[in-house]
Amino acid sequence: xxxxxxxxxxxxxxxxxxxxxxxxxxxxxxxxxxxxxxxxxxxxxxxxxxxxxxxxxxxxxxxxxxxxxxxxxxxxxxxxxxxxxxxxxxxxxxxxxxxxxxxxxxxxxxxxxxxxxxxxxxxxxxxxxxxxxxxxxxxxxxxxxxxxxxxxxxxxxxxxxxxxxxxxxxxxxxxxxxxxxxxxxxxx
Amino acid sequence: xxxxxxxxxxxxxxxxxxxxxxxxxxxxxxxxxxxxxxxxxxxxxxxxxxxxxxxxxxxxxxxxxxxxxxxxxxxxxxxxxxxxxxxxxxxxxxxxxxxxxxxxxxxxxxxxxxxxxxxxxxxxxxxxxxxxxxxxxxxxxxxxxxxxxxxxxxxxxxxxxxxxxxxxxxxxxxxxxxxxxxxxxxxxxxxxxxxxxxxxxxxxxxxxxxxxxxxxxxxxxxxxxxxxxxxxxxxxxxxxxxxxxxxxxxxxxxxxx
Numbered sequence: 001x002x003x004x005x006x007x008x009x010x011x012x013x014x015x016x017x018x019x020x021x022x023x024x025x026x027x028x029x030x031x032x033x034x035x036x037x038x039x040x041x042x043x044x045x046x047x048x049x050x051x052x053x054x055x056x057x058x059x060x061x062x063x064x065x066x067x068x069x070x071x072x073x074x075x076x077x078x079x080x081x082x083x084x085x086x087x088x089x090x091x092x093x094x095x096x097x098x099x100x101x102x103x104x105x106x107x108x109x110x111x112x113x114x115x116x117x118x119x120x121x122x123x124x125x126x127x128x129x130x131x132x133x134x135x136x137x138x139x140x141x142x143x144x145x146x147x148x149x150x151x152x153x154x155x156x157x158x159x160x161x162x163x164x165x166x167x168x169x170x171x172x173x174x175x176x177x178x179x180x181x182x183x184x185x186x187x188x
Numbered sequence: 189x190x191x192x193x194x195x196x197x198x199x200x201x202x203x204x205x206x207x208x209x210x211x212x213x214x215x216x217x218x219x220x221x222x223x224x225x226x227x228x229x230x231x232x233x234x235x236x237x238x239x240x241x242x243x244x245x246x247x248x249x250x251x252x253x254x255x256x257x258x259x260x261x262x263x264x265x266x267x268x269x270x271x272x273x274x275x276x277x278x279x280x281x282x283x284x285x286x287x288x289x290x291x292x293x294x295x296x297x298x299x300x301x302x303x304x305x306x307x308x309x310x311x312x313x314x315x316x317x318x319x320x321x322x323x324x325x326x327x328x329x330x331x332x333x334x335x336x337x338x339x340x341x342x343x344x345x346x347x348x349x350x351x352x353x354x355x356x357x358x359x360x361x362x363x364x365x366x367x368x369x370x371x372x373x374x375x376x377x378x379x380x381x382x383x384x385x386x387x388x389x390x391x392x393x394x395x396x397x398x399x400x401x402x403x404x405x406x407x408x409x410x411x412x413x414x415x416x417x418x419x420x421x422x423x424x425x426x427x428x429x430x431x432x433x434x435x436x437x438x439x440x441x442x443x444x445x
Contacts, residue, residue, distance in 0.1 A: 047268075052254055062250060063432045066278045069321070070251075073271035080265040110431060118320040122267050159433045 009039075009087040013098035013126035014187060015175060017148025018134035024187040025096035028130075032092045039092040040082075044101075044147045047077035054150075061154055064109035064162075071102040071147065072119055079123065097147055099123050100131065100175060100184065105151045108170035109162055129184035131175040134168065197427035200440050201418045209239070209289040210415060211326065213300035216334030217374050217381065218355060219344030220395045221402070225334065226298045228403045229410075233294060241288050243280055245299035251276035262353055266311040266360065273304050274321050281326060286429050287436065300328060302384050310376035311360050324425040329415045332406055333390035335382075338375040340396060345370065 010032075014024050025041045032039040045051060049070055053062070062070065078095070086093045099120045106116055134148050148171070152164045178184045212229070214222040226242065233240045246252055255272050258264050264272070288295050301322050308318050319325070336344075345351050346367055353359065356366040357373025385392055391409050393402050418426060430437045 047258075049254055049272075052257075053250065062275070062279055063282055065428075065432070066250075066275050066282070069271050069275035069278060073268050073275065076265055076268035076271055077263075080268070081263075115320060115323060118317060121317060159435050 008090040010092040010128070011083065011087060011124060011126045012092065012094045013100070013129045013184075014094060014096040014132065015098055015100040015104070015129070015184070016132035016134050016172075017097070017101065017146045018132070020132035020134065020187070021096050021146065024130060024132045025094045028094045028187075032094070040086065040094070042078045042082040042086075042093050042095045044071075044097055044145070045074055046082060047074045049074050049077075050147070050150055061157060061159075064106055064111055064151075064155065064160070067151055067154055068102055068106045068111065068116070068119065072122075075099070075102075075120075075123060095126065098126060098129075100129070100178060101147055101171075104171035104174040105148065105167065107174055108167045109151075109155060109160075129178075130187040131179065131184050132187045133172060193431070194423065194427060197430060198419060198423055200430070201423060201426060204290065204440075205415075205418055207292050208418065209292050209294040210330075210413070211285070211289060211295050211297065211328040212410070213297040213302070213328040213331040214334070215300060215302045215331055215381070215390065216395060217336060217338075217341045217378055218351070219341040220334035220336045221344075221399065222332075222334045222395070223298055224399060225332070225393075225402055225406060226296055228399070229406055230296050232403075232407060233296075239293045240296060241284075241293050242296050242298060243284050244297075245303055246273060246276050248276045248279040248283075250279050259352070259354055262359070264354070264359065266308065266313055269311070269354070269359075270304065270308045270313060270318065270321060273308075277301065277304065277322065282429055282433065285326070286426065290436065290440070297328065300331070301325060302331065302381070302388070302390075305384060306377050306380035309380045310357065310373060324428050326425045327416055327421045330409065330413055331388065331390040332409070333381065333385050333392045334395035334402075335385075335392050336378075336395045338371055338378055341374050341378070342367065342371050 012028055014021060014028065025043070029039055029041050053070065083093050083095060103116045103120065107113060148168070152167050155162045155167060156164050175184070179186055214226045216222045230240055230242060246255055251272060255276065258268070258272065285295050285297070304322060305315065305318055309315050351366045351370040353366070356370040357376070358366060358369045361369040361372050363369035363372065384390065393405055395402060430440055
């Protein structure tokens with residue numbers, strides 16, 4: 001499922017949230033464009049799933065597990081229409097966010113790591129991986145273009161006893177742990 | 189989830205077992221007549237004084253509109269198709285099915301998890317991965333599987349309409365003719381169903397017979413039904429649901445005190 005085949009481009013994952021994510025993606029893409037024209041960013045909610053979801057005034061809202069499945073659906077869309085075609089054409093793609101953002105939030109919300117590992121098995125391993133630190137704040141403004149803000153806001157309004165600050169801290173701790181394990185680098 | 193939490197949930201489930209509703213799933217290919225049987229069965233349960241509700245496939249008010257639009261533009265990959273249906277299923281499970289069962293209402297599911305397993309496996313997705321996407325699984329008390337041949341399914345569908353693009357599996361067969369594609373795809377789906385029926389011990393109903401004969405058989409099976417104890421089958425799933433929902437966790441705890 002996750003086989004890359006003869007893809008020639010580089011897949012660069014940037015995980016985390018907030019304004020730093022878009023800035024990191026922009027910087028990395030600019031650097032890549034210096035090497036080869038046509039490289040681009042694959043951003044969260046390219047499929048429009050979450051935009052359409054917020055238009056539905058539905059109570060009760062989605063759980064952490066349902067949100068994670070929707071994130072995976074959006075990622076499947078991005079892989080099919082943005083990431084794979086670009087890689088196959090020899091272009092590099094900055095996927096911001098990629099798999100670890102969804103995992104970090106879901107684990108912070110209490111979902112099992114094993115389940116997440118399996119769910120995201122369909123996504124190819126990136127060639128390099130970065131994370132940015134989300135300082136929070138600006139939750140409402142950021143929610144439109146940021147999965148972290150969207151997830152935190154959904155959990156705060158749904159039938160859950162999960163504190164928003166705690167969610168952010170725990171998801172950041174997950175990404176920091178990846179950095180310590182040498183599985184991703186902090187973007188500075 | 190720690191062992192102590194699980195122990196607490198086990199205690200809750202033990203107390204709830206006698207008063208909970210039953211989960212009855214109706215499965216089978218398109219054109220097998222399961223919706224007709226589901227309606228007759230529900231009507232009969234109501235006449236017997238059993239509190240009953242229905243949940244239908246791909247019907248969550250939150251997710252259904254998303255799926256509908258994407259099916260219309262034919263832009264879904266097998267993975268995206270799978271995840272959207274899994275999200276729909278999970279949302280209905282957490283907000284409709286489990287609350288109803290917990291309160292003692294019997295739930296009749298017009299298609300359940302096995303529809304996804306059969307269709308998505310027929311689309312080439314790995315079975316172990318699919319089971320995980322749908323985990324934790326709430327196992328029904330009984331699954332009635334309406335067995336028809338690919339020819340019967342195709343003829344019954346063709347009698348009223350053209351099969352739709354994804355229903356005909358045109359996204360994976362690559363065939364332009366929806367009827368030819370449907371026949372090829374439904375043959376794969378039925379093969380998957382037959383495997384599932386053996387592994388998960390479905391009650392297979394010969395859906396080539398008359399409506400009345402089938403209904404009588406379903407009633408007989410239901411009257412002899414041995415419920416699948418939640419404590420043996422569904423601890424993880426219900427614990428997961430109660431852990432995620434403040435309202436139902438408090439409701440469950442009130443039931444114990």
